[in-house]
Amino acid sequence: METxxxxxxxxxxxxxxxxxxxxxxxxxxxxxxxEETIAxxxxxxxxxxxxxxxxxxxxxxxxxxxxxxx
Numbered sequence: 517m518e519t520x521x522x523x524x525x526x527x528x529x530x531x532x533x534x535x536x537x538x539x540x541x542x543x544x545x546x547x548x549x550x551e552e553t554i555a556x557x558x559x560x561x562x563x564x565x566x567x568x569x570x571x572x573x574x575x576x577x578x579x580x581x582x583x584x585x586x
Contacts, residue, residue, distance in 0.1 A: 526537055578586060 526534060529537065
């Protein structure tokens with residue numbers, strides 16, 4: 517798209533539609549900000565958390581606090 521083309525098209529719109537376009541642009545900018553905060557880099561993949569998560573050896577053992585209920 518050439519520079520200024522969008523601006524020229526928007527200038528031809530009636531005022532109520534210009535406000536609608538502004539709302540759309542604000543919504544799109546909000547989406548960009550959300551995408552940047554969620555995934556600033558895309559180096560995540562299968563196995564990227566390997567070695568960062570562990571489970572205790574006694575994970576399936578009964579807890580002392582619940583012995584009265586078992």
